[in-house]
Amino acid sequence: MNNTATSKEEILKTSRKLIQENGWTGVNIRSVAAACGVSVGCIYNYFDSKTALVGATVASVWGDIFHHPEDEAVLEDALSCIRWMYRQMEYGCQTYPGFFTHHSLGFMQQDTADGKRRMHFAWQHILDQLCVVLRRDPQVRAGAFTEQFSAEQFAEVLFSLMLSAVIRQDFDPSAVLEITRRILY
Known part of the structure; x- marks a missing residue:
């Protein structure tokens, strides 16, 4: 040994x-x-x-699922980014069965401060990247975001829909893409 x-x-x-x-x-x-x-x-x-091992493993799994894409083009517009995120969620569910449900639901039910912190950190990183893409997307119509409806708020709506898709194991992004088209373009 x-x-x-x-x-x-x-x-x-x-x-x-x-x-x-x-x-x-x-x-x-x-x-x-x-x-x-x-x-x-x-x-x-x-x-x-x-607990430290499991917490670090959780962060490592999140990193594997949502690592920076090899094709930078997927981060140039919101629709491409959403498609990529759905593919990554499907990859995560196939590669790490039960990860999303066990991790998010398990840590939220337990008093595992480190696990909750790591989950929120991973989620915030995804939300931040989505906001960057929404702001940089040259196709988003002028005035789509206002003080009353910010890129951050829209990113949170999109992310909530994505989390719901993970729980349902539904990796078809068409409804989210249509919502995005109607609101932003």
Whole structure:
């Protein structure tokens, strides 16, 4: 058995793989240590508790699902961005079964401050990027956003619709695209 893992990222990569294979029950200090071929103490060198390991794994999964797109063009207009986000949500559901429902619902029901913080951080990052795209989209009609109806408010509406789609496992963005066209273009 190795005494040291190659890196924190290697531990997180292994944790993501365990989620893919066994769901969230597969991620604990012992199972991750065994899958990495290291001692339990080695995992504790990187994470001081199971909660810290799971929290870091959650952030790592969010990063994998919504990593910066290889094709920058998807961030140039709102419609392309929405299509990309729906594809990523579908990828996330296929790659990490139960992640969205377990993560969001589980952490909201538990008193897991770190998990809630990480979830809100990931959501805020997605919302911020969506706002940037909405503001930069050259096709958005002048005056679409006002003090009473801001890009941030519209991004929150879009994001709520996307979260609802994830819960329903419906990855067809056509309704959200039509709403966006009618309001912004």
